[in-house]
Amino acid sequence: MLxxxxxxxxxxxxxxxxxxxxxxxMVYGIIMLLNFAHGDIIxxxxxxxxxxxxxxxxxxxxIIATIVGCVVLAVVIEKVAYKPLRQAPRISLLxxxxxVSLFLQNLAQLIWTANTxxxxxxxxxxxxxxxxxxxxxxxxxxxxxxVSVLSMVLLAFIVQKTKMGKAxxxxxxDTEAAQLMGINVNNTITYTFIIGSALAGIGxxxxxxxxxxxxxxxxxxxxxxxxxxxxxxxxxSIPGAMIGGFAIGLxxxxxxxxxxxxxxxxxxxxxxxxxxxxxxTGFMGASMTEKV
Amino acid sequence: xxxxxxxxxxxxxxxxxxxxxxxxxxxxxxIDFGGLSAVDDFNLTIGRTEIAGLIGPNGAGxxxxxxxxxxxxxxxxxxxxxDGKDTAGKKTYQLNKMGIAxxxxxxxxxxxxxVEDNVKIGLHNATDYSMAQAILRLxxxxxxxxxAHEKALELLSLFDMQDMADWxxxxxxxxxxxxxxxxxxxxTKPGIMLLDEPAAGMNPSETAELMENIRKIRDTFHIAxxxxxxxxxxxxxxxxxxxxxNYGRIIAKGSPEEIKSNPMVIEAxxxxxxxxxxxx
Amino acid sequence: MKQYYKRISMPARYLINLVLIIAFLAAGNAxxxxxxxxxxxxxxxxxxxxxxxxxxxLNIVTGYLGQLPLGHAGFMAVGAYAGAIFWKSGYGASxxxxxxxxxxxxxxxxxxxxxxxIIGVPALRLKGDYxxxxxxxxxxxxxxxxINLPSITGxxxxxxxxxxxxxxxxxxxxxxxxxxxxxxLMKSRHGRAILSIRENEIAAESCGINITxxxxxxxxxxxFFAGIAGALYAGYQGLLxxxxxxxxxxxxxxxxxxxxxxxSMIGSIIAAAVLTSLxxxxxxxxxxxxxxxxxxxxxxxxxxxxxxxxxxxxxxxRILERIINFKQIRADKKAKKxxxxxx
Numbered sequence: 012m013l014x015x016x017x018x019x020x021x022x023x024x025x026x027x028x029x030x031x032x033x034x035x036x037m038v039y040g041i042i043m044l045l046n047f048a049h050g051d052i053i054x055x056x057x058x059x060x061x062x063x064x065x066x067x068x069x070x071x072x073x074i075i076a077t078i079v080g081c082v083v084l085a086v087v088i089e090k091v092a093y094k095p096l097r098q099a100p101r102i103s104l105l106x107x108x109x110x111v112s113l114f115l116q117n118l119a120q121l122i123w124t125a126n127t128x129x130x131x132x133x134x135x136x137x138x139x140x141x142x143x144x145x146x147x148x149x150x151x152x153x154x155x156x157x158v159s160v161l162s163m164v165l166l167a168f169i170v171q172k173t174k175m176g177k178a179x180x181x182x183x184x185d186t187e188a189a190q191l192m193g194i195n196v197n198n199t200i201t202y203t204f205i206i207g208s209a210l211a212g213i214g215x216x217x218x219x220x221x222x223x224x225x226x227x228x229x230x231x232x233x234x235x236x237x238x239x240x241x242x243x244x245x246x247x248s249i250p251g252a253m254i255g256g257f258a259i260g261l262x263x264x265x266x267x268x269x270x271x272x273x274x275x276x277x278x279x280x281x282x283x284x285x286x287x288x289x290x291x292t293g294f295m296g297a298s299m300t301e302k303v
Numbered sequence: 304x305x306x307x308x309x310x311x312x313x314x315x316x317x318x319x320x321x322x323x324x325x326x327x328x329x330x331x332x333x334i335d336f337g338g339l340s341a342v343d344d345f346n347l348t349i350g351r352t353e354i355a356g357l358i359g360p361n362g363a364g365x366x367x368x369x370x371x372x373x374x375x376x377x378x379x380x381x382x383x384x385x386d387g388k389d390t391a392g393k394k395t396y397q398l399n400k401m402g403i404a405x406x407x408x409x410x411x412x413x414x415x416x417x418v419e420d421n422v423k424i425g426l427h428n429a430t431d432y433s434m435a436q437a438i439l440r441l442x443x444x445x446x447x448x449x450x451a452h453e454k455a456l457e458l459l460s461l462f463d464m465q466d467m468a469d470w471x472x473x474x475x476x477x478x479x480x481x482x483x484x485x486x487x488x489x490x491t492k493p494g495i496m497l498l499d500e501p502a503a504g505m506n507p508s509e510t511a512e513l514m515e516n517i518r519k520i521r522d523t524f525h526i527a528x529x530x531x532x533x534x535x536x537x538x539x540x541x542x543x544x545x546x547x548x549n550y551g552r553i554i555a556k557g558s559p560e561e562i563k564s565n566p567m568v569i570e571a572x573x574x575x576x577x578x579x580x581x582x583x
Numbered sequence: 584m585k586q587y588y589k590r591i592s593m594p595a596r597y598l599i600n601l602v603l604i605i606a607f608l609a610a611g612n613a614x615x616x617x618x619x620x621x622x623x624x625x626x627x628x629x630x631x632x633x634x635x636x637x638x639x640x641l642n643i644v645t646g647y648l649g650q651l652p653l654g655h656a657g658f659m660a661v662g663a664y665a666g667a668i669f670w671k672s673g674y675g676a677s678x679x680x681x682x683x684x685x686x687x688x689x690x691x692x693x694x695x696x697x698x699x700x701i702i703g704v705p706a707l708r709l710k711g712d713y714x715x716x717x718x719x720x721x722x723x724x725x726x727x728x729x730i731n732l733p734s735i736t737g738x739x740x741x742x743x744x745x746x747x748x749x750x751x752x753x754x755x756x757x758x759x760x761x762x763x764x765x766x767x768l769m770k771s772r773h774g775r776a777i778l779s780i781r782e783n784e785i786a787a788e789s790c791g792i793n794i795t796x797x798x799x800x801x802x803x804x805x806x807f808f809a810g811i812a813g814a815l816y817a818g819y820q821g822l823l824x825x826x827x828x829x830x831x832x833x834x835x836x837x838x839x840x841x842x843x844x845x846x847s848m849i850g851s852i853i854a855a856a857v858l859t860s861l862x863x864x865x866x867x868x869x870x871x872x873x874x875x876x877x878x879x880x881x882x883x884x885x886x887x888x889x890x891x892x893x894x895x896x897x898x899x900x901r902i903l904e905r906i907i908n909f910k911q912i913r914a915d916k917k918a919k920k921x922x923x924x925x926x
Contacts, residue, residue: 107881427791438764487790
């Protein structure tokens with residue numbers, strides 16, 4: 012029974028990681044950038060939710076404001092910081108992303124101070140607990156898992172079935188060839204950022220409902236772990252990001268449950284290192300070889 | 304140019320290299336990529352001072368052969384004897400030490416370093432001092448660095464490039480970049496040098512000069528040279544033995560005259576007569 | 584440079600550098616101990632020195648080898664704790680201070696280098712982004728280990744009572760020796776091998792360079808000096824807490840290297856000096872410091888991706904050569920101009 016409740020717990024955390032990991036994975040797939048700022052977009056999403064809820068006291072409006080806020084922020088970042096570097100060496104782009112991440116953290120600290128704030132999680136998802144055969148499951152967990160799975164299904168649909176999805180796949184396969192086929196690469200990249208950051212907005216709300224606090228550095232560890240999840244699953248691969256997210260979520264919960272909570276982060280990274288050494292491109296990643 | 308003669312293993316090498324161990328003896332070499340064989344049953348012997356050509360239509364697998372010979376790709380089948388020693392399982396840098404050097408189709412210079420440093424990197428294993436000796440700037444460091452400097456200029460002067468020693472490699476004109484790659488390969492003291500399209504992008508007079516230089520290098524350093532090239536004037540002009548590759552297999556081997564008149568080669572390059580008609 | 588320009592001979596170059604180093608030492612010592620500046624300012628000078636070593640050592644891997652490790656603070660931490668534990672132990676305490684400092688620093692460097700090799704061997708099998716992630720992971724693991732092994736490291740509250748060995752003289756000598764060794768290494772066949780890997784791995788390997796060996800070597804040397812800087816940091820603070828070595832600390836060092844210009848030692852030195860002293864000197868800016876840092880980083884990447892100094896390397900002798908050849912160079916320039924005008 013304990014095992015089962017831990018499993019559900021892990022699935023909840025894992026589905027949040029998966030949502031965030033998808034953002035990393037999609038951006039990497041399309042512009043080969045490890046978007047370090049993604050975790051901080053989630054942090055900003057937490058603050059957006061906080062501010063919007065304080066202003067409107069309407070959970071639905073707060074959720075919409077969060078998603079819109081994350082999307083706008085991500086698109087602005089892409090246009091201002093990443094777009095000028097399309098032709099630059101990869102290392103420059105990566106360092107820029109680190110710069111953006113730092114900037115967002117410190118901007119949040121300037122605006123909202125470094126203090127941790129409480130997040131009104133129960134106002135957004137009521138604290139109801141169901142009892143299923145001796146197993147108590149909170150509404151929070153059910154909502155998180157359902158929303159995540161739905162988002163992922165929707166994403167899979169967009170990528171596989173729509174015209175924009177086809178363009179995204181084409182650009183990530185070969186940017187130049189896609190351009191020659193008449194695909195607007197800049198628009199496609201923008202769409203990718205929109206989808207990735209919308210998922211981040213949803214992830215922000217779900218994460219804050221699970222750990223009801225907000226502070227300027229909350230994005231970095233969440234981001235790092237989601238990022239580990241994306242790499243673990245094979246960065247650039249959508250199913251990989253989901254598998255990686257669940258793997259990290261479950262690993263974290265089970266390590267904590269056997270009383271090693273202080274070592275959780277180390278275990279997460281150790282798992283990553285071991286996987287990368289055995290299969291350098293993650294579970295589902297395509298191998299890349301340089302043509303000689 | 305010596306005429307080709309058959310050795311007991313049925314391979315052809317120039318007459319003057321008879322009685323010496325061939326520099327390269329390739330047997331049944333093959334590699335598969337995802338179930339498809341890119342090169343198959345590749346057999347070739349190259350004499351110690353031979354200039355050999357590897358030709359074939361685009362996508363025939365010529366560069367793959369070079370990558371197999373330098374273990375950039377590891378062969379699925381077959382064996383390579385370099386100077387009589389099996390190269391299986393060796394790393395690329397170990398093969399270089401064993402005597403194989405190469406240039407690249409898409410030039411791979413150390414662009415942000417000077418021309419002289421490019422050559423000195425080729426001289427890496429010939430320059431002999433340890434890290435501690437370098438950090439302490441012991442006399443052996445100065446002696447070896449001086450030697451490397453002189454050797455680099457000497458090699459550059461082969462192509463009359465000694466005045467460009469301080470230039471950044473990336474700022475050289477295209478033809479000079481190709482020449483620098485050859486100099487760098489030569490600096491590693493190879494027994495055989497593999498040149499991947501050395502004349503690509505060169506004009507006829509540059510190509511003619513390159514032909515002279517390739518011959519000069521062979522005669523000065525007594526090494527074998529194997530080259531991939533699409534410029535038939537160059538190939539027919541300097542190669543003693545030529546192998547023609549199509550769909551990963553050797554379809555013809557022999558002297559330039561034999562290759563020129565071989566119907567299979569003509570077909571590989573121009574297509575079947577019937578096929579051409581069917582398209583029209 | 585054409586042959587007829589006057590060149591300064593090698594021994595003379597070394598002599599010039601030696602004179603400069605001693606002059607700086609004398610001036611610095613006079614300023615620090617002569618009461619010209621206050622305690623806070625002299626502590627800034629010590630921090631600048633420590634960060635110079637960190638930036639210059641990271642530059643080996645980032646600038647010269649062309650990889651992007653994100654866990655440099657981890658190696659600094661290993662060195663810091665190794666040095667601190669040695670100095671606090673019976674062995675360290677029983678030795679005369681001078682000897683204890685030297686052995687402690689070298690010990691710290693060696694332990695960090697061993698970690699560098701342990702981490703480098705697997706990490707360097709991966710390239711680019713994956714290397715960045717895996718070193719980031721190792722950096723975090725080191726930090727978690729420090730937190731969770733309080734019997735050795737003092738845990739979260741920290742390791743206290745470390746002898747404050749990091750005087751101006753000690754830090755200065757360490758900076759000079761570190762920079763000199765790295766410079767000598769880079770201007771040798773080993774250094775060229777490292778550069779060739781940055782430029783083109785496949786070509787480097789086909790030139791007979793054992794790229795795995797040189798990658799691991801560069802990584803080990805880089806961690807060695809990070810370890811020394813860590814030990815100096817321990818001797819400067821007198822107290823070590825794991826929070827000083829988090830991911831942000833690694834990024835801080837990286838920012839210095841990138842802004843200074845990847846592959847330029849003088850760039851790293853200047854950036855480390857400016858970025859360390861500026862915010863400390865101007866406390867008023869402190870609130871905005873990190874915002875400005877991050878914006879600077881983005882702006883420099885967009886407008887000058889090679890960093891402020893590019894790959895330029897400072898040489899006093901080269902400047903002197905320009906001065907003694909001034910007339911000749913000017914005459915040549917004029918002649919060239921005239922030639923251009925005619926042709």
